[in-house]
Amino acid sequence: MNANERAARNKKINHAIKIFILIALFVCFIFPFVLVVINVFKTKADITSDPLALVGAHGFTMANFPEAMKKMNFGRSFFNSAVITICSTVFTILLSSMTAFVIVRNNWKICGALMGLMIASMVIPFQVLMIPMVSLYGGVLGILNHRATLIFMHVGFSLSMATFMFHGAIKTNVPIALEEAATIDGCTRWQTYWQIVFPLLKSTVATVAIIDAMGFWNDYLLPSLVLTKKELYTIPIATQVFYGTYSTDIGLVMAALLLAMLPILILYVLLQRYIVEGVTSGAVK
């Protein structure tokens, strides 16, 4: 009895320690975000004199937002980022799932060769390709500074990983008997794919969409090399350029940083479960 009581008490203490450590770590993790949020409503002078105060001496101000929005051309860059992210994600999913289908269902030599090449290419980091890309697409073809070029490149880089994931999904989740039944009913391979196979891939589509869209939205290096005109800037480039110009105007910087984070944070609050699940299943594969 006594031993049991002691064990129960130890368990409670252990539990309390765990919660304490967890909360402490959690505070450390969100501390930078909280700082941005409390400082965004202060004037420049208040931020400089005390960045830790909840409310500045000059009170609460919303003035940082409209000015930062105008100076970083937020609407324009948001539009660019959205168009590029959505188009790249859609094309990646359509192309890679179709490719995975033909590779899984046929043991032709060319299918094996393509899959092998794609898997091998996944180890190549972008830094190895950026210089030849700029020289080929900029110097030889002269097609930089178009959103379409960036979408084309985004798709090209993400195809290998996406095809690999759809490959696994089709192999394990799509029963071949279903396809045979469709063929007997008179479907062509094309119809079979779109009407039978693709609808069965929903969860993989969600995973690939989440992982790739996040990557495209936050990408900086590739867009900064492809898009050098002001009206084509995406949000990460606009943030970087803005910081370079107004880094001393700290109130505006806070507003710009919050604006850059806001779209994805809102989406995260709404789709949190799907995002966490998608990223996990994407990483564990």
Place this chain on the structure above:
Amino acid sequence: MKTNTMSYKCRQFLMFAGVTTAVFVAVVIVPFLYGIYLTLTSWDGVSKQKPFVGLANYVATFSDGAYWQAMGRTFLYSVIAVILVNVVAFILAFLVTSGVKGQNFFRAGFFTPNLIGGIVLGYIWKFVFNRAFVALGNTFSVGALSTSWLATTGGAMLCLIIVSVWQYAGYMMLIYVAGFMSVSEDVLEAARIDGCTDSQSIVYVSVPLMASSFVQCLFLTVTRCFMVYDVNLSLTNGEPFNSSVMAAMHVYNQAFTYKNFGVGQAEALVLFVVCAVVGVLQVYIGKKGEVSA
């Protein structure tokens, strides 16, 4: 309809994979091969001519002191960051799977830094290090905090490591959480009946069964840390006195700032080979340690 003729196969393949093959070859394969060719020229990024120089760029790469300094720095940074990221991520994963209330909320919170791009994260932390920590230091008169860490040579590297740990720990936590979940309750119960304490069952039961999670996390963190660029650019931009220029940034500057495209590309290739060797070696060693229940 005949399904074993060459023309049928070609049509099928082109219909489903034609566009993919074309885009993939145009964006990955051609630039990769073209990049190898570029290392044999001394192109300046502007002129039409690309004079052939043989292996001179590789000679330049191996005698470029700044490059090898950046490599050494990247190596040091990667080793420390990889260890810390994985230790923190493992602790987080353990805590959020131990049956604490609201664990999904905590998981979501720890993952948040991964949602935001490196550029924005770098600027946020620049503010934290330059202003918030300094203000804390002044308020509580802590000498170590009263000047910005970003202004000292060792401090800038430390800041980079802190931000990387903060950035990646949440992501790796998710992989370790999946690992913890995959250890079946039966095995843990058997261990408990055999007299294992909680910590013993983690060290001797869970960890060996989670070996594949470790291999995966280590591979991901090693490759990411080796190629770090965004945070490096926004947080330190190589300052102070070029003491925090990582290998990827050095390659970028070599090509796009100093217009030595040939040397830059050769250095990028060497970086890639080093990173690939480290990554593959790590996976190879890790796979040997895997066990199954």
